[in-house]
Amino acid sequence: MGRIRTLKDLDLAAKKGLETLFPKKTKIMVGTATSGIAAGALEVYEELKRECEKRKLDIHLSKTGSMGMDSLEPLVEVIEPGKPRLAYGKVTKDKVSPLIDQVVSGSIDGLKPAYRIDDEDDLIRQEKITYGKKIEAKLKGIPKINELPFYKKQLRIALRNCGTIDPENIYEYIARGGYYSLYRALSSMTPEQIIDEVTISGLRGRGGGGFPTGRKWLSCRKAHGDIKYVICNGDEGDPGAYMDRSLMEGDPHSIIEGMVIGAFAIGAHEGFIYVRNEYPLAVANLQKAVEQARELGLLGDDIFKSGFSFDIKIVRGAGAFVCGESTALMTSIEGKAGEPRAKYIHTVEQGIWNRPSNLNNVETWANVPVIIARGGKWFANIGAKNSTGTKVFSLVGKINNVGLVEVPMGITLKEIIYDIGGGIPEGKSFKAVQTGGPSGGCIPADLIDLPVDFDSLWEAGSMMGSGGMIVMDDRTCMVDIARYFFDFLVSESCGKCVPCREGVYQMYEILHDICHGRGKKGDIELLESMGKSIADGSLCALGGSAPNPVLSTIRYFRKEYEAHINKKKCPAGVCRALIKYSILADKCTGCGVCAKRCPVECISGERKKVHIIDQGKCIKCGTCKEVCKFDAIIVE
Amino acid sequence: MVNLTIDGRHIQAEEGSTLLSAARANGIEIPTLCHHEALMPTGSCRMCVVEVSKGGRTRIVTSCIYLAEEGLQVNTKSQRVQEVRKLVLQLLMARCPESEVVREVAKEMGVNPEPRFKTSKDKGKCILCRLCVKACESIVGVSAIGLSGRGQTKKVGGPFMEAPQACIGCGSCVYICPTGHIVMEDDGKGHREIWGKTFNMAQCRTCGRYFAPLEQLSFISKATKVPLESLMVCTSCR
Known part of the structure; x- marks a missing residue:
């Protein structure tokens, strides 16, 4: 197919996309985002390919991004024309052959689908x-996707295409309404x-700061200068955060389309996507997406015959957390060491090479095409009053359903942790949740009804950040957590x-001492x-927010700090120098499992008699406590 | 001209001038460690912080970078400002216990070392103000030295921490270093050593004194197109 220049061309491209998105034959999709790959999805994909070839089956095999529920990875979905889409979780390599048997015979008696999708809304x-109007009786017992807690x-706006389209196929993106918003923007707006539409939507920066996107665009549009830049910040660096990664891997065109629309609104003709090189798949998929968009004329000169030209360069970050800070990122794009500078003159006026530069985060850009398609008002009705729309969170730590979730803002922490996340594993109790990465803070259990929006989290001493959410149970020491984040910083x-x-x-050294x-x-x-004073006196936001993990844990868990300092005790039983493992004589059955599993062989005792721990040798790894079935080992 | 208030005094400053220069021009002293009037400010030491208020919003800014604004109220000695300066000095005393300069500034400001801080043994007197790097880049124009690493491992040196090839031995870095960290030795017999590199010194054709590294003179000759021969006379004999 040649360049897309008219609406008709776009429709043709969409038609082409539909041929692979919903082929007239059986389609099998494997989620091969990093979350899938880590669980072995690539091997599963290869095995599927081999099996189909061996059996000479006419099946359309495809790769796709992540559906977010990481506990189900590797996730394989089967779409048969006219039938509900079926998702099989934890499909390891050895389950491929039985799965194919099932697909061929049409049964679902062996491997049970985790959920089915009968229909879905195309947002754009x-x-x-x-997918299937008539639901066969045997499928009735399988939950529909939106029946799963x-x-x-969830409301997937930014993640609308992740897990459904092949990220390496631009036509499938177009078939889902992709680049139609761009057409609309360039041809009729x-x-x-x-900028008005984005302002009305109330969209705020998803990278952490929460600055109103419309206002930023307007400032950059108004800034003096012939040459302006738009930038996508894909340098996601918070420990435990992978929202942007999933988006870049699973739906790169949504970011590119958002950027072209933004560039047109601002008056920029050059753009940069700054992505960390630790995300090889994101880099590869973005690179491919940019090339495809260029081939079809959706990047380059005279896009949609509008006279507007714009192109994107991909810049790989070399592994510095600070380069997620906008001024450091821009310095890095200039080819210098990534150091921030004071923002007294905003980057929308003087950014890259002192030219007006508009930087937004990956998720912010991905929201733009939807806002243009549905209107700012539609978007503003979702979420909370001053935090409109949805936010993607990576829900990790001590939580049952680890994964990527996209929820309307204003939802409470409780709903995210208990309803979506399924609560805390192993019957332990919820202690705190860390939001906002190293710049954020820990929110304690008694604030669990807190609505998740930019302002509420800020008032609670944390911040929205880019969307990392680390859940902690009662076996987490808050001083140790603060120490961990400071080690990182x-x-x-x-x-x-x-x-x-x-x-x-110096703060780290003191925490280490404690x-x-x-x-x-x-x-x-x-x-x-x-x-x-560090918050007051630091040059950039990294230093300005660095004390948050300590200040928030002192604010909510001061007693824990006092126990460490005054009583030399770690109430959560984590800090090895302050704890002692011992065996309760009345509970120990003398089974010997602890002694067998102890890595330093410091537990002794005769069979069926009470065992003891040699405190001098014990390295306090906690293995004995974990393996004891009789709760006979305590830590204090 | 813009009108602003610094420490309660009404002050007029030229448009585009920094708060630091506006204050100093009016005899209001603000301490600095990484500032030098010959170089572009970077705001890295944070000694010059001041508190500014405008439209009900109060915040701490760096006076060496922040430009004077109409109607701005500046407080150079507020509690918050003093706390930041005190912390900066305590942190630098812990980093560079050998530095007399840091100790003296602290003493003048009545700041004592914080006993709880760990003192470093391997940082010498370098407070990473980066004046040397900037002077080498923008005044000398050779960029022989630079910064490498980050955080606690950040340091000044030649590329790959080896003797910098581009260094011409001019000693500008030594001259501008506020703490005396950079060492330059002349043996009096025609050799100068700096950054691990040894330079042959040129002898004044008139008085015979070793007065400048040959590499520096050829650099100047190249840059100014003055024949090297004409540069072989020391400044006192010229």
Whole structure:
């Protein structure tokens, strides 16, 4: 197919996409985003290919992004014309052959589908996509996707195509209404109208800061300068966060389309996607997507015969957390070491090479085509008052349903953790949730009814951040968590300014001391006052927010700090220097499992008699407690 | 001209001038460690922070970078400002316990070392103000030295921490270093050593004194197109 220049061309491309999106034969999709690959999805895909070839089956095999429910990976979905889409979870290589048997015979007696999709809403085309009208009786027992607690409260706007389209196939993106918003923007809207629509939508930056996107675009449009840039920040670096990764891997065109629309509104002709090189699949898929868009004329000169030209360069980040900060990112694009600079003059006025530069996060860009298609008002009706729309979170840590979720903002933490996340594993209780990565804070259990929006999280001493959500149970030591985040920040501080470079390091040393029983009276107060001055005195937002993990844990878990310092005890039983494992004589059955599993052989005792731990040798790894079936081992 | 208030005093400053220069021009002292009037400010030491208020919003900014604004109220000595400066000095005393300069500034400001901080032994007197790097880049124009690493491992040196090929031995870095961290040694017999590199010194044709590295003179000759021969006289004999 040649260049797409008219609506008719676009329709033709969409038709071509439909041929593989919903082929007239059986289709099998494997989720091969990183979450799938980690679980072995690529081997499963290869095995499927081999099996189909061996049996000479005419099956359309396809790769797709992530549906978000990581506990089901590797996820394989089967779509047969006129029938509901069936999702099989945990399909390992050895289950491929039986699965094919089932597909061929049409039974679902062996492997049970985890869910079925009868129909879904195409957000952009505003159509219902019906997979199967008539639901066979045998499928009635299989839950529909939105009956699963994990999906019930989700609304997938940014992730609309992840897990459904082949990210390497631009036609499938177009078949889902992709690039139609761009056509609409270029053919029938003025830049001002686009900015108005984004402003009405209330969209705020999804990278953490929550700055109103429309206002940012308007400032950049108004800024003086012939050459302007738009940038996509794909340098997601928070520990435990992989929202942007999934989006870049699973639906790169949604980001590109958003950027072209934004560039037209702002008046930019060059764009950059800054993506960390630790995300090889994201880099590859973005690269491919940019090339395909260029081939079809959706990037380059005179897009849709509008006279507007725009192209995108992909810049790979070299592994510095600080490069997620906008000014450091821009310095890095310029080819210099990624160090931030003060933002007294905003980057929308002086960014890359001192030219007006508009930077938005991956998820922000991905929302743009939907806003243009459905209108700002539609978007503004979703979510909370000052936090409209949805937000993608990576739900990780001590939670049953680990995964990527997209929810309307304003939903409570409780709904995310208990309804979607399925609560805390192993019957343990919920203690705190860390949001906003190293710049965020820990929110305690008694604030579980807190609505998740930009302002509520900020007031609670944390922040929305890019969307990492680390759930912690009662076996988590909050001092140790603060120490962990500071360890991260010490190695990620760029070192340009004194408070962050030296202050975060000294705070880490004090936290390290506290966790090792060397805490001193006055440490808590010192940490608090240092935290305040570091936040006040640092050059960029990384230093400015660095004290949050400590300040928020002191605010909500001060007693835990006091126990470490004054009583030399770790109430959660985590800090090895402060804990002791011992065996309760009345509960020990003398089974010997603990002794067998102890890595340093420090547990002894005769069979069927009470065992004891040699405290001098014990390395406090906790293995004995984990393996004891009689709760005979305690930690204090 | 813009009108603003610094420490309660009404002040007029030229448009585009920084808060630091506006304050200093009016005799209001703001301490600095990484500032030098010959170089572009970077705002890395954070000693010059001040509190600014406008439209009900109060925040801490870096006066060496922040430009004077109409109607701005500036407080150079508020509690918050003092706390930041105190922390910066305590942190630098812990980083560079050998630095007399840092100790003296702290003493002047009545700041004592924080006993809880770990002191470093391997940082010498370098506070990473980066004046040397900037001088080498924008005044000398050779960019022989630069910064590598990040956080606690950040340091100044030649590429790959080897003797910098581009160094011309001019000693500008030594001259501009506020703490005396950079060492340059002349043996008096025609050799100068700096950054692990040894330079042959040129002898003044008139008085015979070793006055400048030959590499520096050829660099100047190339840059100015003045024949090297004409540069072989020291400044006192010229």
